[in-house]
Amino acid sequence: MARVFLVNPPSPEPVYTPLLSFCHLAASLRASGHEVALLDASAPFAPKQHRAIVEHIAAWGPDVVGVHLKTLHVQFAYALSAVLAERFTLVAGGPHATIVPAEPLAHGFRWVLRGECEDALVELADMIDGRREAADIAGLTWTERGMVRRNADRPFSTELDRLAPPLGALDLFDPAWYGAAAVGTELAPGGLLSSRGCPAACTFCSNDVTGRKFRYRSAASVAAEVATLRNERNKVGITFLDDSFAVGKRRVHELCAAIAGIGAPVWWTCTAHPSHLDREVLVAMKAAGCAGIDIGMESADPEMLLAIGKGVTVERVLDVLRWSRELEIHTVVNLMFAWPDETDAQLDATIGFLERAAPIAGGFNARGVVVPYPGTKIYERNHAEYGFTGWWLTEPPLAYMPFPTSWNEEEVVRAYGDDPALDRNFFRHPPHRIERVREALALKAKLTIEITRRRSSHLEVGVPAAGAR
Numbered sequence: 047m048a049r050v051f052l053v054n055p056p057s058p059e060p061v062y063t064p065l066l067s068f069c070h071l072a073a074s075l076r077a078s079g080h081e082v083a084l085l086d087a088s089a090p091f092a093p094k095q096h097r098a099i100v101e102h103i104a105a106w107g108p109d110v111v112g113v114h115l116k117t118l119h120v121q122f123a124y125a126l127s128a129v130l131a132e133r134f135t136l137v138a139g140g141p142h143a144t145i146v147p148a149e150p151l152a153h154g155f156r157w158v159l160r161g162e163c164e165d166a167l168v169e170l171a172d173m174i175d176g177r178r179e180a181a182d183i184a185g186l187t188w189t190e191r192g193m194v195r196r197n198a199d200r201p202f203s204t205e206l207d208r209l210a211p212p213l214g215a216l217d218l219f220d221p222a223w224y225g226a227a228a229v230g231t232e233l234a235p236g237g238l239l240s241s242r243g244c245p246a247a248c249t250f251c252s253n254d255v256t257g258r259k260f261r262y263r264s265a266a267s268v269a270a271e272v273a274t275l276r277n278e279r280n281k282v283g284i285t286f287l288d289d290s291f292a293v294g295k296r297r298v299h300e301l302c303a304a305i306a307g308i309g310a311p312v313w314w315t316c317t318a319h320p321s322h323l324d325r326e327v328l329v330a331m332k333a334a335g336c337a338g339i340d341i342g343m344e345s346a347d348p349e350m351l352l353a354i355g356k357g358v359t360v361e362r363v364l365d366v367l368r369w370s371r372e373l374e375i376h377t378v379v380n381l382m383f384a385w386p387d388e389t390d391a392q393l394d395a396t397i398g399f400l401e402r403a404a405p406i407a408g409g410f411n412a413r414g415v416v417v418p419y420p421g422t423k424i425y426e427r428n429h430a431e432y433g434f435t436g437w438w439l440t441e442p443p444l445a446y447m448p449f450p451t452s453w454n455e456e457e458v459v460r461a462y463g464d465d466p467a468l469d470r471n472f473f474r475h476p477p478h479r480i481e482r483v484r485e486a487l488a489l490k491a492k493l494t495i496e497i498t499r500r501r502s503s504h505l506e507v508g509v510p511a512a513g514a515r
Contacts, residue, residue: 050172051108052084055126055136057119058296059448061088062326064219066235066287074164076440077210080171082218087221092185103134109174112167115142117438127154137170139163144254145421147187148194151386154242158187161200161255190306206242213274218262234275237285240268240301246319247355252421253289260293269304276312284314288360291316302334312434313337323359325369333346335485338376341366346399347392350385360399362384367406374406378409383483384415386428386473397486401494409494412449444470462491
């Protein structure tokens, strides 16, 4: 059996719960007979100094070390990988590795796994054991004789119920990493997945890891995981981390009925495309414990909605907000600013929508200035013209401040207005438009605070979902 050590590198934005992706990977390795350990160095109290991380890994003695790469924090990850590569064989995974797989090979990595990695990482471990050849692992990129080799893409998993249950790997996370309050408690990941993939074609999202093909778990499987989180992990509040929760009306009804039948009260939140939400679906979600929905809208200008491939109208969003308010489902409307070629009139349409929606919305997302991530249409169409090719390496990291962990008005105003992408000004908007966006960020914070103050006293007040995209 191979010994695989997984590392989530240190980053400026702390992680307060075990990573669900690491739970899935670790559970799959265990189910296939391999040994696994991990370190979530983004947790507030986990080891963060490179030497401490190296010593922590070396004490376990792995055959290979897997490192999770995200675009925003990839410079921090590469700084760590340069040190790790001196002692360990490295494999990269995650969204950034999937989109630019040749890049990690220049930063100390021996192997790169693209896309969903539960099966691919197991096959790589089998290869280390001498039971498989590199050329046979779909989704693998590596260097051989000075040449970059790229195997065929791995098909997306369609039978999600066959994946090893992720909660079985929670013992690998040290509660002390997440603070004194976590010690002695039953740790749980930040949420769960009922589906993978998103059928939308938004120009600001690449979604290369899970793809555009929507796939979902059985209602019984999801309900069983909800019940485990509720009854064994004391999680009364749960977040569905699906890219788009409400796809498939029949599926949503079956899933909600299964969750409602677990026999214990639970409330949950999700992210959903407004075109998939009607009043009947929202009624079913409410009956199953849905307490909040992040609604992806992004712009309130009809032309811009078409240009970014959003596939929704302003009127439909307003209908969803009204239905949700009637059913007492908290809504967070996600809006974004500073699109490429966005005009003053288009920006004003979105800002005007804030005031229009405030009486019926539950709040608005924090941040929201458009970032051209690699692999997106917005990046591909604009990076050469505006000169930000490879910005995640050529420019300093976007220094987002951590979100507040409790409702504090001063901190919420800071979190909503803190958007370093505005000062980066990827698409060279004129100064007056940048200042107008800055005013819009402040208005989102102001309106969200006012909405929260109006909320019924029986509702628990917490920091609204960030909805940052």
